[in-house]
Amino acid sequence: MALDKIGIAKRIAQEVQDGFYVNLGIGIPTLVANYVRNDIEVEFQSENGVLGMGPFPFEGEEDADVINAGKQTITTMPGASFFDSSMSFAMIRGKHVDLTILGAMEVSENGNIANWKIPGKMVKGMGGAMDLVASAENIIVAMMHTNKRGESKILKQCSLPLTGVGCVTKVVTNLAVLEVKNNAFNLLERAPGVSIEEIQNATEGTLIIDGEIPEMILS
Amino acid sequence: MINKKVNNVQEALKGVKNGMTFMLGGFGLCGIPENAISELVKRDIRDVICISNNAGVDDFGLGLLLQNKQIKKMISSYVGENDEFERQMLSGELEVELTPQGTLAEKCRAAQAGFPAFYTPAGYGTEVAEGKETREFDGKMYVLEDAFKADFAFVKAWKGDAAGNLIFKGTSRNFNPNMCGAATITVAEVEEMVEVGELDPNNVHIPGIFVQRIFQGEKYEKRIEQRTVRQRN
Numbered sequence: 001m002a003l004d005k006i007g008i009a010k011r012i013a014q015e016v017q018d019g020f021y022v023n024l025g026i027g028i029p030t031l032v033a034n035y036v037r038n039d040i041e042v043e044f045q046s047e048n049g050v051l052g053m054g055p056f057p058f059e060g061e062e063d064a065d066v067i068n069a070g071k072q073t074i075t076t077m078p079g080a081s082f083f084d085s086s087m088s089f090a091m092i093r094g095k096h097v098d099l100t101i102l103g104a105m106e107v108s109e110n111g112n113i114a115n116w117k118i119p120g121k122m123v124k125g126m127g128g129a130m131d132l133v134a135s136a137e138n139i140i141v142a143m144m145h146t147n148k149r150g151e152s153k154i155l156k157q158c159s160l161p162l163t164g165v166g167c168v169t170k171v172v173t174n175l176a177v178l179e180v181k182n183n184a185f186n187l188l189e190r191a192p193g194v195s196i197e198e199i200q201n202a203t204e205g206t207l208i209i210d211g212e213i214p215e216m217i218l219s
Numbered sequence: 220m221i222n223k224k225v226n227n228v229q230e231a232l233k234g235v236k237n238g239m240t241f242m243l244g245g246f247g248l249c250g251i252p253e254n255a256i257s258e259l260v261k262r263d264i265r266d267v268i269c270i271s272n273n274a275g276v277d278d279f280g281l282g283l284l285l286q287n288k289q290i291k292k293m294i295s296s297y298v299g300e301n302d303e304f305e306r307q308m309l310s311g312e313l314e315v316e317l318t319p320q321g322t323l324a325e326k327c328r329a330a331q332a333g334f335p336a337f338y339t340p341a342g343y344g345t346e347v348a349e350g351k352e353t354r355e356f357d358g359k360m361y362v363l364e365d366a367f368k369a370d371f372a373f374v375k376a377w378k379g380d381a382a383g384n385l386i387f388k389g390t391s392r393n394f395n396p397n398m399c400g401a402a403t404i405t406v407a408e409v410e411e412m413v414e415v416g417e418l419d420p421n422n423v424h425i426p427g428i429f430v431q432r433i434f435q436g437e438k439y440e441k442r443i444e445q446r447t448v449r450q451r452n
Binding site: 046047048049050055056057058059061062063064065066067068069070071072073074082083084085086088089092093112116120123124125126127128129130131134135161162163164165166 | 297299
């Protein structure tokens with residue numbers, strides 16, 4: 001069965017390693033924090049200016065001055081720090097953040113990503129996404145494999161205005177885990193019960209299937 | 220001690236005119252200069268260019284200036300959560316320059332620090348880089364981005380003193396420190412004005428040299444955009 005958003009978040013959480021500084025985008029990526037193993041040390045960075053982000057506050061303890069990049073009220077963990085926007089992006093641009101997890105509308109086989117604009121329809125802006133994808137070396141995209149009309153979002157070429165070029169390293173969708181390498185999507189894992197054929201049908205970009213493809217193991 | 224203190228927002232905004240370019244601190248509604256924004260609405264200052272990460276929400280923050288059609292152009296990184304903004308932008312009434320968030324911050328900091336421009340990898344290969352100079356360093360491509368030029372920077376801090384020294388709180392810091400000294404005149408409003416000498420010099424985030432005018436702000440609403448909580452159990 002295809003994964004729901006929580007399933008995608010759980011699978012991506014397995015990519016988070018001990019000692020990582022991690023930037024989480026808005027949407028599914030935000031959920032990843034809930035499923036990271038609790039026997040490892042990880043610090044979450046939010047580009048509005050906090051490192052060491054904690055869970056949401058208890059009711060009545062919300063502080064208007066302590067939010068994440070999604071403008072949600074948050075708390076901080078022991079050892080956290082606040083800083084200005086320029087320093088925040090020094091962390092990002094300077095490659096001090098180990099892993100970036102963000103959403104996308106489209107990705108292509110050469111590692112391009114589009115997630116900030118639908119011409120004539122929707123323009124919300126890129127926020128920090130362009131800075132993140134231009135600098136991070138380890139970028140995982142969390143997304144649905146197809147759109148509401150069933151059309152693939154895993155493409156040969158993006159049709160929407162780009163956020164970054166040649167930057168995506170891994171994609172985790174409701175159907176599969178894909179590694180972006182040598183101008184192709186390499187199928188690494190299938191969602192539990194999802195066939196290779198289903199993934200092929202939902203993928204417009206070049207899909208490489210090498211050997212036995214295991215199912216994801218989700219706890 | 221060079222005294223930067225003014226009595227109120229009216230004095231602080233002396234010299235503000237139609238057609239000027241303003242920088243405004245804040246991320247969403249967090250750390251916005253609420254008093255300066257209210258005064259700009261009250262004075263009906265028009266045809267302005269606003270440099271601010273976001274454009275407020277429909278009925279608060281910069282959204283108030285938008286409702287009033289006082290803004291000619293917005294330079295921002297993210298403008299969601301504001302229907303009036305989207306309407307004015309799609310109809311062409313409002314000119315919008317979307318800039319990657321880190322580039323926006325650095326364009327402020329460059330102005331503050333005396334750099335005319337800088338290279339950044341953000342936006343290379345996208346429409347943000349169109350018409351801009353690009354250059355390769357160590358095999359990677361970068362885009363040349365200019366420092367901002369602005370007439371006034373309006374920032375909000377937690378504590379400040381008459382010398383113009385500022386301390387920010389939590390994530391309300393965001394763009395505020397980067398905008399100090401990045402415009403011809405920097406106006407800081409503070410939640411709490413303390414006596415000179417009370418701030419520990421070790422803890423000052425922005426030295427007073429970057430601030431021309433400082434005043435005690437009033438009636439901070441500090442609205443929360445997304446109130447998220449967890450249950451106690």
